[in-house]
Amino acid sequence: MIAQLRGLLAQVEADRCVIDVSGVGYLVQASSRTLATLPQPPELVCVLVETVVREDAILLYGFAEASERAWFRLLTTVQGVGAKVALAILSVLPPPELMGAIATGDKTMLTRAGGVGARLAQRIVTELRDKCEGMPTGLPAGTVVSAATIAVPAARGIAADALLALSGLGFRRAEAQPVVERVIDRLDGKADLDIVIRDALKELAR
Structure with a gap:
C-alpha cells in the first residue's frame, strides 16, 4: 500500500493532481482544500495517501494533513x-x-x-x-471545538477555495493570496466564497 508520495508536482486539475516520483506519474485525487495548498508545478511536494484497491483499479487519494x-x-x-x-x-x-x-x-x-x-x-x-471523540481536527492540542473555534478554520477554508478558483483563472498563488487575505479580513468573519472571489478579482484587475 502507498501511504505517502514525495516528488515533483507535474499537474493540478479541479479534483486531482499528478505527482512525478522518479519518472513515474501518480494520479492522486484530492479535496479542493488539499489541492489549494499545493505549489505551482513543477515544485517538490509531499502528500499523505490513502490507497484504495478495487477489482478494476488501484486508486490514490491525497491529503495535505x-x-x-x-x-x-x-x-x-x-x-x-x-x-x-x-x-x-x-x-x-x-x-x-x-x-x-x-x-x-x-x-x-x-x-x-x-x-x-x-x-x-x-x-x-x-x-x-x-x-467523533478523539478524532483529529488539526487544531492545537486541547482546543475545544465550538462555534468560536470553528470560525477561523472556516475562513481559512474559504481562502483555500478562493485561491483554487483564482488559480484556475490564471492568477499566480503568490499574487492572489495576499489579496484574498485582505478581502477576508475586511469582511470581518462574514466571508462568503462568491463575495471573496468577486472582490479579489476587482483588486487583481486594477
Whole structure:
C-alpha cells in the first residue's frame, strides 16, 4: 500500500493532481482544500495517501494533513459515502467544522457538499456522532471545538477555495493570496466564497 508520495508536482486539475516520483506519474485525487495548498508545478511536494484497491483499479487519494486523511477514512465507513463524496465533504468542511457539524447535528452544513442530500446527511450524523471523540481536527492540542473555534478554520477554508478558483483563472498563488487575505479580513468573519472571489478579482484587475 502507498501511504505517502514525495516528488515533483507535474499537474493540478479541479479534483486531482499528478505527482512525478522518479519518472513515474501518480494520479492522486484530492479535496479542493488539499489541492489549494499545493505549489505551482513543477515544485517538490509531499502528500499523505490513502490507497484504495478495487477489482478494476488501484486508486490514490491525497491529503495535505493527517487529520483530513483520518476523517476521509471515517466518512467512508458510512453507507452511501464513497471516496468521491468524502472528498466533496472535506472540500467544503475542514475537520474542525466537520466535527462541529456532526456533534451538533447540523445537516445543512453537510448538504453543502456535492452528492450529500438531507437523508445522507442524517445518516452521517447518526452513525458518526458517537465516533467523533478523539478524532483529529488539526487544531492545537486541547482546543475545544465550538462555534468560536470553528470560525477561523472556516475562513481559512474559504481562502483555500478562493485561491483554487483564482488559480484556475490564471492568477499566480503568490499574487492572489495576499489579496484574498485582505478581502477576508475586511469582511470581518462574514466571508462568503462568491463575495471573496468577486472582490479579489476587482483588486487583481486594477
